[in-house]
Amino acid sequence: MGAPEHVHSHDHTHAEHAFQGRCFCGAVHFEVTGEPVAMGYCHCDSCRSWSAAPVNGFTLWKPESVKVTQGADRILTYSKNPTSHRKSCKTCGGHLYTDHPLWGVVDVYAASIPAYPYKAALHVNYQETKLRMKDGLPKFRDMPKDMGGSGEMLPE
Numbered sequence: 310m311g312a313p314e315h316v317h318s319h320d321h322t323h324a325e326h327a328f329q330g331r332c333f334c335g336a337v338h339f340e341v342t343g344e345p346v347a348m349g350y351c352h353c354d355s356c357r358s359w360s361a362a363p364v365n366g367f368t369l370w371k372p373e374s375v376k377v378t379q380g381a382d383r384i385l386t387y388s389k390n391p392t393s394h395r396k397s398c399k400t401c402g403g404h405l406y407t408d409h410p411l412w413g414v415v416d417v418y419a420a421s422i423p424a425y426p427y428k429a430a431l432h433v434n435y436q437e438t439k440l441r442m443k444d445g446l447p448k449f450r451d452m453p454k455d456m457g458g459s460g461e462m463l464p465e
C-alpha cells in the first residue's frame with residue numbers, strides 16, 4: 310500500500326454501473342449490470358434470419374443482470390424452439406434480447422446496449438458464416454465445449 314489517500318467514503322462504492330438498452334422506438338427500456346458471462350459473434354442461420362444482419366454480436370448475462378425498466382407490456386416473446394425465447398418490441402419490432410432458459414443466460418444484442426464496451430472474444434457457429442471476419446479471434450465450428458458444442462475450430 311502507498312501513502313494514505315484522502316478519499317471520501319461513499320456509500321455507493323459497491324454500486325454496479327448499469328448500461329441502458331432500448332428498442333428501436335424507445336417504448337421498451339432495460340438495463341444490464343455487472344459483467345457478462347461471454348461476448349462474441351454468432352454466425353448461425355437463426356441469428357441471421359431473425360436479426361436481418363449478416364452476423365450477430367452477442368453478450369451473455371446471468372438473468373439477474375438484465376432488468377426491464379420501462380414498457381414490459383410492450384415486449385413480444387417468440388420461441389421457435391425451447392432454447393431461445395426471442396424478445397422484441399410490439400410497437401416497432403426492434404429487437405431486445407433472447408432468453409436461453411435451458412442455458413441459464415440471457416443474450417443481449419451488443420447493438421441494443423450501445424454504450425457497453427463490447428469486446429468479442431470468439432466466433433461461434435462459423436460453419437454457417439456468410440461473412441468471414443479476419444480478426445484473429447478463435448472461430449468455433451459450432452460452439453465451445455463448455456457451451457455444449459464440439460469445440461472444433463475452423464480457419465478464418
Ligand SMILES: [Zn+2]
Pocket residue numbers: 332333334335336337398399400401402403
Ligand atoms: Zn419499440
Ligand SMILES: [Zn+2]
Pocket residue numbers: 351352353354355356357365434
Ligand atoms: Zn446464432
